[in-house]
Amino acid sequence: xxxxxxxxxxxxxxxxxxxxxxxxxxxxxxxxxxxxxxxxxxxxxxxxxxxxxxxxxxxxxxxxxxxxxxxxxxxxxxxxxxxxxxxxxxxxxxxxxxxxxxxxxxxxxxxxxxxxxxxxxxxxxxxxxxxxxxxxxxxxxxxxxxxxxxxxxxxxxxxxxxxxxxxxxxxxxxxxxxxxxxxxxxxxxxxxxxxxxxxxxxxxxxxxxxxxxxxxxxxxxxxxxx
Amino acid sequence: xxxxxxxxxxxxxxxxxxxxxxxxxxxxxxxxxxxxxxxxxxxxxxxxxxxxxxxxxxxxxxxxxxxxxxxxxxxxxxxxxxxxxxxxxxxxxxxxxxxxxxxxxxxxxxxxxxxxxxxxxxxxxxxxxxxxxxxxxxxxxxxxxxxxxxxxxxxxxxxxxxxxxxxxxxxxxxxxxxxxxxxxxxxxxxxxxxxxxxxxxxxxxxxxxxxxxxxxxxxxxxxxxx
DNA sequence: TCACAGGTGTGATCTGCGTCACGCTTGTAG
DNA sequence: CTACAAGCGTGACGCAGATCACACCTGTGA
Numbered sequence: 001x002x003x004x005x006x007x008x009x010x011x012x013x014x015x016x017x018x019x020x021x022x023x024x025x026x027x028x029x030x031x032x033x034x035x036x037x038x039x040x041x042x043x044x045x046x047x048x049x050x051x052x053x054x055x056x057x058x059x060x061x062x063x064x065x066x067x068x069x070x071x072x073x074x075x076x077x078x079x080x081x082x083x084x085x086x087x088x089x090x091x092x093x094x095x096x097x098x099x100x101x102x103x104x105x106x107x108x109x110x111x112x113x114x115x116x117x118x119x120x121x122x123x124x125x126x127x128x129x130x131x132x133x134x135x136x137x138x139x140x141x142x143x144x145x146x147x148x149x150x151x152x153x154x155x156x157x158x159x160x161x162x163x164x165x166x167x168x169x170x171x172x173x174x175x176x177x178x179x180x181x182x183x184x185x186x187x188x189x190x191x192x193x194x195x196x197x198x199x200x201x202x203x204x205x206x207x208x209x210x211x212x213x214x215x216x217x218x219x220x221x222x223x224x225x226x
Numbered sequence: 227x228x229x230x231x232x233x234x235x236x237x238x239x240x241x242x243x244x245x246x247x248x249x250x251x252x253x254x255x256x257x258x259x260x261x262x263x264x265x266x267x268x269x270x271x272x273x274x275x276x277x278x279x280x281x282x283x284x285x286x287x288x289x290x291x292x293x294x295x296x297x298x299x300x301x302x303x304x305x306x307x308x309x310x311x312x313x314x315x316x317x318x319x320x321x322x323x324x325x326x327x328x329x330x331x332x333x334x335x336x337x338x339x340x341x342x343x344x345x346x347x348x349x350x351x352x353x354x355x356x357x358x359x360x361x362x363x364x365x366x367x368x369x370x371x372x373x374x375x376x377x378x379x380x381x382x383x384x385x386x387x388x389x390x391x392x393x394x395x396x397x398x399x400x401x402x403x404x405x406x407x408x409x410x411x412x413x414x415x416x417x418x419x420x421x422x423x424x425x426x427x428x429x430x431x432x433x434x435x436x437x438x439x440x441x442x443x444x445x446x447x448x449x450x451x452x
Numbered sequence: 453t454c455a456c457a458g459g460t461g462t463g464a465t466c467t468g469c470g471t472c473a474c475g476c477t478t479g480t481a482g
Numbered sequence: 483c484t485a486c487a488a489g490c491g492t493g494a495c496g497c498a499g500a501t502c503a504c505a506c507c508t509g510t511g512a
Contacts, residue, residue, distance in 0.1 A: 063369040065450035071372045073365055089358045094365055124350040131357040132315045138364035139299055139320055143289040145371045146297045146410035150469070175489060184372035186470055191491060224291035376499070401459065412500055417461060 005030060005106065008055060012079055014130060017122025029112040035059075035099040048086030048093045049110040054078055057103025058172075061095050062181075072181040073138075075100070075172065084127065087113055145184055147224050151193040153183040155221035158203065162212050169211035197221075231256060231332065234281060238305055240356060243348025255338040261285075261325040274312030274319045275336040280304055283329025284398075287321050288407075298407040299364075301326070301398065310353065313339055371410055373450050377419040379409040381447035384429065388438050395437035423447075 006027035009015045015023065032055070035041050041059060042048060054076055061073040061082060073095055076082060086093055087110045117123045144153050157179065161170045174182075180190045197203045202217045203210055212218060232253035235241045241249065258281070261267050267285060268274060280302055287299040287308060299321055302308060312319055313336045343349045370379050383405065387396045400408075406416045423429045428443045429436055438444060 063365070063373070065369075065373040067450050069373060069450070071369050073368060085358045085361065088354045091358075091362065094362045118347065121344065121347055121350065124347065124354065128314045128350065128353060128357065131354065131361060132311045132317075135311065135357060135361050135364060136317065136320045138361060138368065139289070141368055142299060142364065142371065142410075143291075143297050145368065147289070147291040147295060177489075184368075187490085188471080188492085189469055191489095192469095195491075224293050224295070403459080413460090414462085414501080415499055418499095421461075 005032070009053070009106075012053065012081065014081065014123055014126040016126060017120055018116075022116070022120065026108070026112075026116065030106045030108050033105055033107060035103050035105060037099055037101050037103075039099050041097040041099060041103075041105065042083065042093050044094065044096045045092045048083055050083055051081060051087055051108045051110075051113050052083045052097075053081045053106040053108070055104040055106055057105075058100040059097050059103055060100050060178075061097050063095050070181050071184065072178065075174075075178070075182070077172070084131075088127075148222065150183065150185045150189050151196065152222050152224070153185065154179065154190060154193050154197070155202075155218045157183055158210065158212065159215070159218055159222060168215065169209065173208050174210075231258070235279070235332075238279065238307065240307065240349055240352040242352060243346055244342075248342070248346065252334070252338075252342065256332045256334050259331055259333060261329050261331060263325055263327050263329075265325050267323040267325060267329075267331065268309065268319050270320065270322045271318045274309055276309055277307060277313055277334045277336075277339050278309045278323070279307045279332040279334070281330040281332055283331075284326040285323050285329055286326050286404075287323050289321050296407050297410065298404065301400075301404070301408070303398070310357075314353075374448065376409065376411045376415050377422065378448050378450070379411070380405065380416060380419050380423070381428075381444045383409055384436065384438065385441070385444055385448060394441065395435065399434050400436075 006020075006023040009026055009030075010018070010023050015026065018026070030053075035057070041052065044063065056078055059076050059082075061076065063071045063073065065071075082097055083093070085091065117127070144156055148156065158170065161172060161174075162168055165171045176190045176194065177187045179185075179194075180187045183190075194203070194205070197218075198205055200217070202212075202214045202221070204213045232246075232249040235252055235256075236244070236249050241252065244252070256279075261283070267278065270289065282304055285302050285308075287302065289297045289299065291297075308323055309319070311317065343353070370382055374382065384396065387398060387400075388394055391397045402416045402420065403413045405420075406413045409416075420429070420431070423444075424431055426443070427439045428447070430439045
């Protein structure tokens, strides 16, 4: 069991630099916990002292307005981790994290994490790379929200997702509602735009699976309209 | 001259952990360069191999759409640094950086920077904290763009800026145009909203200086309208 | 002291998209 | 097989805010 856990950990970039012994130590320090679909794993503004690694399932990172509207900052899948920020800067959680499916999580406490980071600079380096990646994405997202119209943002999202999967298709199953919350639009507008994309052959939708029909065309949509 | 430079560096969080010797070494490694107002310090998509520290002046970090519209991701002042991302992950520059005033910059090359980071873990830690801070800000900005209307975003920006200055006033001189580009709105809409704020006593504008007249009121504006 | 550039104030229009209000489809639990 | 919950498609309507088009104001360099 512990062996399995440390194998899993070793597949995660921020733990790559660790040798067998260290991985084993980590394996002993983590707790494992299940969260049913819909449960809140952590609350925005709470003080945080744990790092989470998603072992199975799917979670969303969201901001929620007082009126209840949700903005999805990210959807994470197996192997992803979250909650590091609070460990790094001792600030409260910056967003809610909610299980979109039944999920299994590994939990690591701040002190254990910090000790390991200090002891192994390559972990710090990997973390820096991960934060850089997220920062770039966040800035791109800001640019998209300001410069692109809704179809443009959808096109960009689809291109991103297909790139992520390495194939001209999107693996994640996303409802229109979810897409809408990811790009800051209403479900109805997303429905209409997706219909448009289908009709013009830019994408193919079959049985809850989306594939890119015409990358060129989509990319054009993802440009600023002049 | 070098002594001055290392004194200046020591005032910057990511260099705090360094002792006199190390600071002196850094002081020798940096080049200093002047950029006139309006000049582009670095271009998005260029490969990057330098870290910049702003010694005097003011710069903006911007994304530019093909139609020429600018989105301002941030305005930096003396003591701020930028360009680390490309040093960390070897990716191209994520945005343009343009001098808003005549500015003096210290430039540090990738290899010099990396060596120092590796040699001194506290630098890595400070960097992690800085990136965390930026990531939180970026996520907040995304939330604001989706959840708030234009007056709300302006109110939030003003509150942020006054917090930054530590006083109920804003030191930075910002044109309506600049504010508009920071919050993703048009100059005209910003003008009208600011007028509104003045008329209702939320802010006081006197001679290119803005101060908060009624924090409570502004904060209310910065909430999601139900 | 003129003139010119950069910034602001304000009206008039136009439009993308949010919101409301449905009805239809599909998966799944009883 | 039935019914109920989730998700999707589509029309109608209204409005926040972009855009266009000026007039005005203030600093500063010739």
